[in-house]
Amino acid sequence: MNKRKASLAAAAAGVVAGAAGLSLLAMPAGAGQPPSLPDVSPESLVEQVLTSKPGAFGGTVEVDNQLGLPAIAEIPQLADGKHSARVWTDGAGKVRLALPNGQSEQTIVSDGTTTWSWNSVTNKVTKAEGKTEQPEEAKAIDPATAAKEIVGLTKEFSDISVDGTARVANRAAYELVLTPKASEKTLVREVRIAVDSELKMPLRVAVLTNGTAEPAGTVGFREINVGPQDPKLFEFTPPANAEVTTPEAEKGERGERPEAGLEQALRGENPQVFGSGWDLVVGARIPADAMTQVPAEAQGLVDRFTKKVSGGWGSGQLFTTKIATVLIADDGRVVAGAVPEQVLFDTIGQVK
Template identity: 30%
Template structure:
């Protein structure tokens, strides 16, 4: 059996995926960026109980098995970790999305609910989280994010989507699956309650995004077997053939019986711990109890209706000029240009207003703040003029002084070269 990269420790979780459609528009639309978009990374090594002896299968056959997988019912735990080398962005992301933190005053006051999925689930973009998931067909899903002394749950049951944050005793309600928390798309209960184009949160979500990048710039092979969450699995390894990518390889453990991805690991070309590691630690493909998807707000809980929350966010944005900013930003992203192909794709777009980062010279920021900003990035120059490159373990972004942005899962040198084309 061919050697394979050690699995990273996963030990608890479930399967969800909720988020805000618009939040995803700020994620780089690169071929493999579904992986990057995210912005999700996971934990250390998952112990396996030996390599099961399974029938031989080709990479093409295994990919077809994943595509044909139509798991309608399941429950279990998922541990998901993201290590982009950045601090937690949950609260910050929520602020940009228009959501609020604990103790918000509700939609009519222009403040979001602490239970609003738009902001809450963005916390999965960094650190390590344990999820408990359950699904029963396309109309019933539940995902719970387990915290030290609290729990956040997102429940989709028919036309109702409920989110509840036990820490603040706040609930968020949307009357239909498309109104805020999770519009179902595609077949298979394993897709969970989700919006279209949000941050991936389960092994299958990640695997689907990664396999979209498979083309003649990609090496794909079956590299051994493993056991994940007590299930026999094949190990599919996907690597870029091109030089210049920050992605080393992607390993997907695929359930031998159902074709459901059980674990996803993305390691950077620079080596070290995985950038993203998401895997089941426990999974059951039986039908969950019907009561799993029932929800009634606890006594005394503050309930925010999705329509009220959106109305409050609109008023807040109007008062602060936020609406105009969001419209400009959306327009800029809609007109983005993609440079290159495959794993070396780079997204090019313009900042709202056509201006670069504020500088001390322009009087927009204090000198001390300028020093801090400069310390976070590297100054570069090329045919594009001058700008600053900001780096994570997976994504590099170049912001030029004239207001253009180049982003990709490529090295700094490859990014500067693309911008200087």
């Protein structure tokens, strides 16, 4: 299995945004007049995106969901609207995130060898030892990571152009545009990536879908402070009376829950990948015991936001947003992608 393809399948299928948490897409337009910059070729901007290695900075990243979903009390972050996070990095592997959620906040701190995650409501701390990559939460709100994955996997299947300039977080940027070729079967009309003219790093990624004028989702910087950050930001001491646990212990707890198999399948941890480019589809099979033991509350959410469908492939439930479609068959097969439903109907028979 190609891990890189699988990661984009999860990213591009923003459901996989829906099922896993937050989609990777969404962001506010830059303010002010477009800056005057020297001409640059699309090929040059593509290379900058693919080789981007951001240095030290601190800033606020904003995610703007416009997927067409109503507010869901149980999953507030999936509702349309803007959500923000603070991020700091030393450019050499250390990172700090502050992720607000209503009255609570999750803080994640990594010094490159130990990663701490603290929930202010539960006062629970997870400590992961050993050299770590960028935390998954940081990847989810990082325009550079999103842009690199999208460009790397779709540039062969896209018409690529430069559509002028923009200001993002008060910085001058070029607008790189990837438009799926006419042969691609996708819900996506185009992806716009604002590339900083000086830093050569993506500042914003916006995804537009067929039949809409505004982005279905965007992720990008609202403000950014480039340069060395306070070293103390990358230190963490658990608060008094906090419960400290490990990822292994948490994984064990998740494994005991009957819905764990369902979550694993939808999160794309063991995906099967079909096709390539914009009409790439990720598939999985939910274990039979998970299908029969899904809690009533979780099943109720599925029933509220899906429609029943059937065909030569069998029967199941279809979940749609502006940017992605998910098909869950009654026998446990699941397929998802940034594609029309017919593509999923044609693909699900290949899931093993």
